[in-house]
Amino acid sequence: GDSVTQMEGPVTLSEEAFLTINCTYTATGYPSLFWYVQYPGEGLQLLLKATKADDKGSNKGFEATYRKETTSFHLEKGSVQVSDSAVYFCALSDHGGGSNYKLTFGKGTLLTVNP
Amino acid sequence: DSGVTQTPKHLITATGQRVTLRCSPRSGDLSVYWYQQSLDQGLQFLIQYYNGEERAKGNILERFSAQQFPDLHSELNLSSLELGDSALYFCASSVGGTSGHNEQFFGPGTRLTVL
Numbered sequence: 001g002d003s004v005t006q007m008e009g010p011v012t013l014s015e016e017a018f019l020t021i022n023c024t025y026t027a028t029g030y031p032s033l034f035w036y037v038q039y040p041g042e043g044l045q046l047l048l049k050a051t052k053a054d055d056k057g058s059n060k061g062f063e064a065t066y067r068k069e070t071t072s073f074h075l076e077k078g079s080v081q082v083s084d085s086a087v088y089f090c091a092l093s094d095h096g097g098g099s100n101y102k103l104t105f106g107k108g109t110l111l112t113v114n115p
Numbered sequence: 116d117s118g119v120t121q122t123p124k125h126l127i128t129a130t131g132q133r134v135t136l137r138c139s140p141r142s143g144d145l146s147v148y149w150y151q152q153s154l155d156q157g158l159q160f161l162i163q164y165y166n167g168e169e170r171a172k173g174n175i176l177e178r179f180s181a182q183q184f185p186d187l188h189s190e191l192n193l194s195s196l197e198l199g200d201s202a203l204y205f206c207a208s209s210v211g212g213t214s215g216h217n218e219q220f221f222g223p224g225t226r227l228t229v230l
Contacts, residue, residue, distance in 0.1 A: 045221070
């Protein structure tokens with residue numbers, strides 16, 4: 001079945017540091033890939049997505065590139081801010097067949113950015 | 116604000132009881148998904164409805180059931196509650212069930228505590 005593996009952290013960085021959160025996936029079809037962010041006490045918000053190989057998703061300074069050859073979708077940001085402190089989830093939606101487009105999530109990575 | 120509403124926000128109940136969680140999707144969205152978030156299992160897909168019909172089931176216990184009504188709101192019913200059912204329950208909605216590209220918008224969640 002489908003699965004997502006991401007570094008579990010926690011990750012602690014100083015403001016303006018470079019961020020990488022690794023994510024790899026296993027899927028039987030041709031998945032779309034997503035990064036969701038969960039701020040304390042809130043629901044999940046879509047951060048970025050990519051729907052096919054070599055697509056780059058980007059939003060709010062965050063980027064991730066869909067790498068089919070390495071089955072990866074690593075999240076990066078060049079300069080983090082305190083306000084980026086949250087839990088980040090990598091997820092996939094496999095649309096290789098059928099009509100169930102449920103999201104399969106990684107376990108989440110807690111990011112704390114210190115001033 | 117994602118446009119997805121969930122009530123109640125918090126629910127505290129005792130073992131053996133039954134509760135109902137309610138979700139209203141974004142205006143125009145036909146698909147509703149239910150997810151459970153717990154410390155040990157992470158985020159797991161429970162069930163999906165599309166335009167009133169059950170579309171897919173995930174790791175949903177037989178003690179749990181759901182439905183989607185003609186006005187497209189959905190309810191998740193949890194019965195014979197056990198301590199291990201304590202978790203955050205999220206509802207998400209998307210435009211339709213025909214593409215994995217469709218973003219799922221998450222509600223703020225219902226935190227269930229079983230004592």
